[in-house]
Amino acid sequence: MTYRHIGKDFTPPDIVSKVTGKAKYSEDFQVDGMVYARLLTSPMPHGKVKNIDLSEALAMEGVIGVLTADDVPPSQAPNPAILTNEPVYVGDPILAIAAVDEKTAEDAISKVRVELEPLPFTTSPTDSLRPGGPSARTEGNVFIQREMSQINWSDEDLQRFLDGKEPTGEAPTEWSFGDLEAGFDNATVVMEESFVTTGYAHMCMEPRSVLSYWQNGKCHVYGSTQSQSFVVPSLAEQLGIEQKDLVYVSEFCGGGFGSKIASYPVLALPGYFSKKLARPVMLRITREEEFYVGSARVGFQGWIKAGFKADGTVSAVDLYIVQDLGSQGTGGDASSAGGAVSILYQPDAMRLRAIPVLTNTTPRGAQRGPGQNQIAAIFEPMLDKAARELGIDPLEIRRVNAPDSSARINANQGPVTSAYMVEALDKGGELFNWKERKKRSGQRNGSKVTGIGVGQGYHSAGESGFDGLVRITPDGKIHLHSGVGNLGTYSYVSTTRAAAEVLNCSWENCVVEHGNSALHLPWSSYQAGSNTTFTHTRANYMAAQDMLTKIKEIAAVTLGGAADDYDVADERVFNTGDTTRSMSYAEVARRSIELGGRYSGAEMPDDIHQVTQRAVQGLAGSGLIGVAKDVLPVRGTVPGLAVAFAEIELDLETGKHEIIDYLAVAECGTVVHPQGLAGQLCGGAVWGFGMASLERHVYDPQNGLPANVGYYQCKPPTYLDVPREIQTAAVDIADPDNPMGARGIGEPAMGCATAAVLCALSDALGGHIFNRTPVTPDMIINHLAKQPQSYAKLAMNTF
């Protein structure tokens, strides 16, 4: 299908302000009377505050006040607290002090005397699971069914797991489908591996700084979040206010990656502090603090057994995961990992068992492909190992397992909206010249050896049921109200182009309203889970359809005839039988205000969310309103799929590798915004390279101290750690359940890269797999020198 806007590049409205520095991030805002807050955080991994002596700090000139855990609502373990008297990780905020400037506040912090009673702590899930092992929280060590409880394995159970034998320890999460035993009986090759994936920090470029003040009974919050409208209910709840009394501004977000999806504790802190002090409060989070409150990926310690038939098809998968949740309750990663395995390899039978364990490390949360990308790093190299044993080409073993539109997913083996992974593999294989290139596998060039790898990624990539809102004002402008957050993907604007498509209007006449709840924004999905493109092209389409209907009705009422006699083009509505009978969109907008009712927003549909209702109320009478909830059907899980190809050169003397060439192919339905898609595939690749071989998360088990509280210690990839050029492509086949044919892609874009690089490394090493992320030069050196690895088997947080 040929579109006017969909599939075309355009200049997002915030580009210029980003590159010129005019963009205002939360810490760029200043208001009269603003004071600056600083945090005092826990120096120990677990403790109880016995006494706080503020006398010296509060007596300092320029100090305005203090906020402690007693001033904010208590949190229910293991939800992170805004401020706490029982810190559960090094860096957990205990109190905040506000002063006339940051230096005074920081000087005052150093004068606070906090008496802390140390409590038992752990940095390792398996350490916590042993009999009598330390629990990360006084309430328990595991988080199951949204509740804290206590689980300790027997010594035998623990030892079996650490020895890499089939785990027998209690695993409260369990699901399965198919006949597992029969699956393994049917297998020609059965692989059994233990694995570890590191849970490393999100490392958002923009630390989560916040400004808050109160005005006319409303709390104004300037924050940094991935989502916009989706934040409103959770932040209002955290602040203990009604949604209508919250004004939330987040026009830009300097990176969230899953750590800024909805509200988070620090986002509410200045609201409470500002109320207490009756002064606007700015809390700038430092780079080091961002490593504490900014959260990290869930780490896996696991065991996997997989059966492969002679043709390479996966007959059975038995997956067991111990999840390192850090100090916070999350824990969907294991089940998501199972879901990814179920769709990417379509096993006949599968079982997932998991136990989510808390540790006294930084809080964990969703991080780009939470679960899916950890398992991609483990399963894909194992798939290659099986292919090697079966004598099958790595691309071919992926083809024979690849999901198509009849694919089944998850425990319930539900359907998908569509899937074209064979097409993605074939397209990539052709563009990468896989057959020719694979001949270079293992080729030596001095101390260097070539490795070729292919990897796959998956994440669900679409939601439904959210709202769209468009408006035409009497000046003829088409206002596209987007409640989508500006998390760096440009989806806040690219999805509105579905509305421009329906209204058949020029993009130059459109104004995108976003980034501030006072601009009257509709209820929108969370900008996470790769869903926005699917979800909000639908919602915008629905709102624009509502508007189109109203435009035709207004034309009919005004110019005579029936609504069906009219069509739109060039910002005009015209009678198809007599094109001289026409009105401009500006005239339609003016007429809608006269007509009132549902045209002007005085009336609105019953099924829209209260956030959207308030938006419409705010806009009522200002023009023609198109508003609708997305009630279009969805026949199953919306899959986002990606495949990547990597050629590397590994230096056997240094353990270092260079990515010579990289190609990513997206299978995300119709391409909505080509440059945006390329950006996602490139960004995902860089993230993937980091997970594969660089990004670290180190804790000293003796004292619970983190070793990585700065970029240089965490080692995200730099410009010189990634290939000069990253090739991207897309399958570009429309999904039937999206009016524009689109699905999401952000997270699989990373998983496929991690997998491709790890598979290429394994290929360069003649098939050796480490079953671990990241794979670092010291591991490769030790392997090649036939030395033992320095970490204990299944040890966490060692790199």
Added chain:
Amino acid sequence: MSAHDVMPDIELYQPITVEDAVALAERHGENGWLLAGGQDTYGWLKDRAKHTSAMIDLNAIDALKGIRELAGGIEIGALTSLTEIQNNSSVVAKFGLLAEAVAHVASPQIRNMGTLGGNLVQDTRCWYYRRGLSCYRAGGNTCYANTPEGMNREHAIFGASRCVAVTPSDTAPALVALEAQMVIVGPDGERIVAAEDFFVGPNVDIRSMTTLETGEVLTAVRIPGKWATSEYYFEKVADRNVWDFALVSVAAVMKLNGGNITDARFACGGVACVPQRLPAVERAVIGKPRNDETGLAAGAIASNGAVTLNYNHFKVPLIENLVRRAVRG
């Protein structure tokens, strides 16, 4: 724990002569802090892990800047930026080893700000020490890294003495290999110290990585002509290709005659508190051709005497491999 990342109040002095700088340094003693490019300084002070009451900013002293020809060699002002050294035609032509080592320091942005003097006197990156823990090096009575469960992947395999921290400098091994001399001015005048003696291990001084005394200023580095235009090799292995510290680095210069090595100096970074000279390797390669066979034999003895910790035994094969590569060329 404080939130960090805020400069405390510090008195600022901006002398324009070395004499004044030395006088200020002497006057403020332990409370004074010499500021060059600030790339190490600001981390310590903003993290409030180290404290000073008087900042002596050397940046206005022109005499500390620039690269001058010496008979056969060169003199580099301690305040010369790493970028200037990297791009200096005389350095590149005569002492390619230094040019290459400089090019591997941190990142282009840090090299623009960072100075040679700062790169040489920067403090170790042991993460326990950087956190402000009261370890031996910080005046305490323990080492957190050298314990049964210490996280010490980056730490020393040579020369540990209570402290297991390593030199973070990329230029230091190159200057030790080149037999550079450090020009130091103090209250009692100028003294010249060989680069090899300038850096000291914890057995000599556990609180300082150099012999620089309070009240002294490193003013220049002199590189004699001895190794000018000699064959050289530099390699730094770090996790990242930019903005990272060496896991192990090797700096080597060699003279050849008739296809055989007649003289050689090797120094390694990331393996000891000081640039680690490898005299046994030097002896082993003299009289041999510069090839892989010689390299293999030399590499095999490069790790002699290494004592590994929990997480750093990879440095043994790595230093062996790097020395092999250095000899092989």
